[in-house]
Each structure stands twice: as structure tokens, then as C-alpha cells.
Amino acid sequence: MKYQGNYGFLDELSKKEIRRSILKAVAIPGYQVPFASREMPIARGWGTGGLQLTLSLVGPQDCVKVIDQGSDESVNAVSIRQLIQDTTQVETTWHTREATLIQSRHRIPEVPLKEGQILVLQVPIPEPLRSVEPSEEETRKLHAYGEYSLAWLKIFEQIIKFDQGSLSADHPVLVNHRYLMAPSPIPRFDNPKMNYNEGLILLGAGREKKIYAVPPYTEVKSIDFDDYPFTFETFAGKACRLSGLTDVFLDEIIDPKTQTASYQTNDQSYLLEILDEREKEKHG
């Protein structure tokens, strides 16, 4: 059945309100802008924040890519891509370079973003201080005063307990020397990709009703201590079992029969591009 609703599902006034919030978020890098998060035809916590951003920004000329933890073909990615396509009839792609608008859950693509591209990240908990300060009123005050010692305290406790100065995912970052920001639960391997990124990164939390942004060419620094500098995952001595790539984020795959681990590039579209290129080279 042909879709007969508004272009991009949301009505024009809703899109206008969300775009205004986006503009404010871009103007104040890392600051969480409250917005009137709408009911969407997917459950809260399944990417409603990201989807609202995407549907407010998408236009007929856009080319959209949707990723879910590195995969373009997971149920979540397919459902969201289908919804965007049904309600806008825009072109979709698996290739990061071709996309003008990329909606992603918990990964930043391996292919660096270029000027003009927008990356929308889905965020479950936008408040980086939430685990140490449960009160929204208090965290807003802490942001206003730039008082972020609690975030460092959380990492200090991590060092005391595990001798490890980095969180496995969602490691907080300081944006433009001012606001502390939760980069969404991306692996810390992806944190450095945000620093002086050429594309626009938007983060949307539908359930928590917050939008925030990292504009292009903005300094993004992962918080750390002098003697415990921020480090990200290294896969020393390991390589992708299909492509042989070593400088990418790898998934560990355990063979249920032999119980041995092998590794594979997490960014599925990037892996397929590399394999396709090699196939072409092989066959001239």
C-alpha cells in the first residue's frame, strides 16, 4: 500500500521544532538541547531520537544509510531504513561515501566523513553524569558551572578497581573545551574519530528528549588523567579473517565447536567494499 502521510512521517511543525533544536545544538557544541520528542512507529529505545533527527533533515536529494552496530542488515537497521524510504522515497545506500545522511547505532563508520555529510547517532542516555548524579536538576547545574569532577571520579574508581582508565563504551568527551558529552555507546575506538571531524555529527535521544551536536572541525577530547591517558582498543596481532585488515574495529567470533576465536571487521559495508575491490582487481 502506498504511504499517504506527511513527507518524512513527521508533520511540518514538528520538523520545524526539531530543526530549531538542531540549530541550537550546532551553535553550542556538546550542549544537550531539550526537544519535544514525538511518538514514532518504533518503540522508545530503538532509535526514536535518531529517527526524528533523520526524518527532520532528510530531503528528496538525500541518500540515506542506516547502520546498527556496524551492520547494514540487522533487523533494526533494515526496519529504520525501510521506514525512511517508505515515507520519503529517498535513495538508500550501503556505501558510506555515497550517503549524505547516515543514521547509526553505536558505531562511527570506518570510512572518514566528508564535508556535507551528516552522521546521526542514536543515544540511550545522553547525560554523561547520570551514573554518578541521578538528579537532572543537579546535572544541569553541573553543566552550567562546568563542574565535571564527577566524570573524572568515575574513571578514577575504574582505575582503583580494574587498573584501567577507560570505559569500554560511551567514554565521556569534552567538546570544544566546554561541555562534557556522552558520545553514545560507541566503542572508545571511535572516540578519536569525532575530533576535528569533517562531517556534522548529531546525537538524538528520543526517550530522554535531548538533541546535541558536534559541528565539523570541533575539538573533541576524551577525558583522562595525566598518568592514565585515554587509550582505545588495540587489536595487536589480530587481523580480519576475511580481509586481513588490522587498523579497523574487529568483532571477536567464537566458533561454538572448537571454542577458538577469530576476528572480523565490524563495519560490514566497509568490509564488503574492500572484498569487492579485491575481487575486481583479481578478475581484471
Next chain:
Amino acid sequence: MAEKPILALKHFSKQYGSGCDHCRDNRQELTKNICPFCQTVYAVDDVSLDLYKGEILGIVGESGSGKSTVLGSLYFNVEASEGEYQLNVPQSQPLNLFEASQQKKTRIRNTMLGMVYQNPMLGLRMKYSALSNIAEKMIAANHRNVEAMVERSRQLLDVVDIATIRMKEAPVNFSGGMQQRVQIAKALSNNPPVLLLDEITTGLDLSVQADVLDLIKTIQRELSISMIVVSHDLAVIRMIADRTIVMVNGRIIESGLTDQILEDPQHPYTQKLVYSLL
């Protein structure tokens, strides 16, 4: 020339509510400091005090007399309605700290003041390790070297007799006395010139009370820190305070050397308090 106090509080008042013509004109006559017409509460009324280097100043009074409100305002937990607050330490400019920016208040609280609460839940993060609790104040004062902070935290926990093997444990697993000692170590972490202690022995058994008070005396003697101790227990004040202020209904009714207050009380309330102790 007379010595300058390290901490000076002048004409401090705290009221909850905006007040009305009746209570403004008849403030001294209000029963329990509550206006019967507008329900405004005058928690503290025109309190002034000085604290000198190395001395322990005691504040005694019954529940609701305003002594904890005074202490809370000195730690910026309570916003003053009126008054002037000065800290005469090298890093502090001679301004009224009640009018300072929130950032400045936070900086002063993290570097120049230490606070020990009656309820350890207010002063400690119960699920973080004792080491992290001590380091919290240092992190807040912009220290970013883990090894140095761990070393300092261990030293302080050692001073307050927390066993090395338990330093990585969370205070939620500690006894009340241990929690109070961790709070004291935390308050000392940035070498503050002033320590504020709010009913620190309430709820502790007598032997633990004695341990905590001995610790306070030792710290004061060895580090020469100035302290304000709030308590409703005259025995505590007798043991550690050099000078004492007695408060009733938000006002100071008597002040002087602790021995003088206890041996020759002038005000009927103080007399009643002292005789009830004996």
C-alpha cells in the same frame, strides 16, 4: 595589633519565606521564630562569629536552634538571606563570599574548607571505594595525577586508622565510626585551613565517640587547622572546644571560653543546659 580571624561571619541571617509587616516589626517576639500570619521561618537571626587560626570553636544549642544552618552557610550549602562572610587566607580576596559566583564558592569549598556531616550519607559516596571518596575532593580541586592522589588518600586513611586491606572497599560496608573517620580523611584531603564538623559523634557509641574526638584533637594539634564544631552535646564541646557559642532560637545568647561557659554560665538557658549535664 590584634590577630585577624581566619574566618569571619557578620550579621548572618537566614529566613525561609518572604516575611510580612507583622513579623518584620515583631521579629524578637515570634514564638519559635515562625510568623503566625505569613509562616515565614527566621532560622538564624543576626549571628556573628570569628574563628582564629588553630582554634576550635564550639557551637551548642538545642535542635532547631540554627547551629547547623550556620555551619551549612559557611560551607555554601545554605544560601544566606543577609550577612557577610570572609575567609582571610592567602588565596582568598577580602570579599563577601555570600555574594561570590557559584564557581568561586565551589573552588573555595574544594580547596579551603572541609566538612564532616552528622550523616555520612551526605558526605560520602557510599558505593565508591574509600580511596575514591578521599580523591573526590582532590579531583574537584583539579588534581589529575592518579598515583599522587592514591598515595595521598592512603596516607590520610592511614591517619584515621582505616586498614590498608579495606581501602578499596565502599563505605557502605563500614561501621558508623569508620564512615565518620573516612569523612574526616576526605575533609582533610586538600589541606584546608578550616574544618567544619556537624554533630560528628551523634549516633556513635561512647568508645567510638572518644576515638573520633581524640582524632580531631590530634589533627588540630598536629596540623594546626581551625575548626568549628557543632554539637548539642556539651560533653563533646567540653572535650575539644577552646571557645563556645550557645544558640537558642536562631540567636547567639552567650559566648566565651568553653571553661567559662561551663563553669559560670550567665544565661538561664545555658545554666539549664550545664546543670542538666551535671
